[in-house]
Amino acid sequence: MFSVTCKSREETARVATALAPFLHAGDAMLLKGPLASGKTAFVQELVAALGSKAEVTSPTFTLAQFYPLPTGTFLHIDAYRLSSVAEFRDLALEDFVPESITAIEWGDIIEEDFPNALTINFEFVPDQDNWRKLTFSAAAERWQPVLLNLHV
Helix, strand or coil: CEEEEECCHHHHHHHHHHHHHHCCCCCEEEEECCCCCCHHHHHHHHHHHCCCCCCCCCCCCCCEEEEEECCEEEEEEECCCCCCHHHHHHCCHHHCHHHEEEEEECHHHCHHHCCCCEEEEEEECCCCCCCEEEEEECCCHHHHHHHHHCCC
16 A cells, blocks of 8 residues: 655656556556546546646546557546446446556446556545545555555
């Protein structure tokens, strides 16, 4: 487990930039946290850090967005409006996960389909406007070196 407090959007960008070199096709991240806790902002910074010029928007109503990367594709999913894993499976997005770097906002809704994902929990820091605590965790062995070497 690794935690960092981001006091600004610039610090969020620094965390995303530190994570980006560790990511490759087939990786999935479950982003958890309350509304307005910074999940979409983190994805925006991460996609930019991965070399994309795409304008990243929240896929709340479209459920998924694909962004081109120099080395492949970034799949951004928002599971907020999904009621179950079965509803997610009906979208057939899992076919794109092996060839994409995937970030899933509200990932707790469909986490059973992503047992090897990196989890990033977003929390508000009490009494600090705009501060967010990001906690990175994972059960899968693939992420252990990342958690040990992620320095921001």
